[in-house]
Amino acid sequence: MTEHRWLKACLEEAKRAFKAGEVPVGAVIIKDQKIIARAHNRVERLKDPTAHAEILALKKAFEKTGYKHLKGCTMYVSLEPCAMCAYAIILARIDRLVFLAQNERAGAVMSLYNLLDDIRFNHRVRWEYKPIEEAKVLLENFFSRLR
Numbered sequence: 001m002t003e004h005r006w007l008k009a010c011l012e013e014a015k016r017a018f019k020a021g022e023v024p025v026g027a028v029i030i031k032d033q034k035i036i037a038r039a040h041n042r043v044e045r046l047k048d049p050t051a052h053a054e055i056l057a058l059k060k061a062f063e064k065t066g067y068k069h070l071k072g073c074t075m076y077v078s079l080e081p082c083a084m085c086a087y088a089i090i091l092a093r094i095d096r097l098v099f100l101a102q103n104e105r106a107g108a109v110m111s112l113y114n115l116l117d118d119i120r121f122n123h124r125v126r127w128e129y130k131p132i133e134e135a136k137v138l139l140e141n142f143f144s145r146l147r
Helices: 002-019 051-065 082-093 132-147
Strands: 026-033 034-038 073-077 097-099 126-129
Touching: 002 026, 002 034, 002 051, 002 132, 026 051, 034 051, 034 126, 051 073, 051 082
Parallel strands: 073 097, 097 126
Antiparallel strands: 026 034, 026 073
């Protein structure tokens, strides 16, 4: 039942992004059964194209742990990471990634690219796609408002 808690926290972050007018992506990082970092997209607010939920959560986790590598950690993110975020997850040595919606336009885990499965990198991240309708619907609602 613990995983349900992490999925819920991830979706809460995505909803915060939605309410702030950001692409609704949320991320949480878990270590030893505790959330050590949580974040949502802040690209518009920070005027920073790299302020994706995953990057912001990684930075918080580095600060909290005092380490540049996050061995023993799992990241939950509401949308399949892009190439920038997928490579940052590899560099951070995250053990496991779980994402809730596919990113057909920019996904770098299974949709467009398979960076986490590339054996040429010095770290492999186990990943799992757990489709959660709520994550997909948040994204669809956000983008339908823009059209």
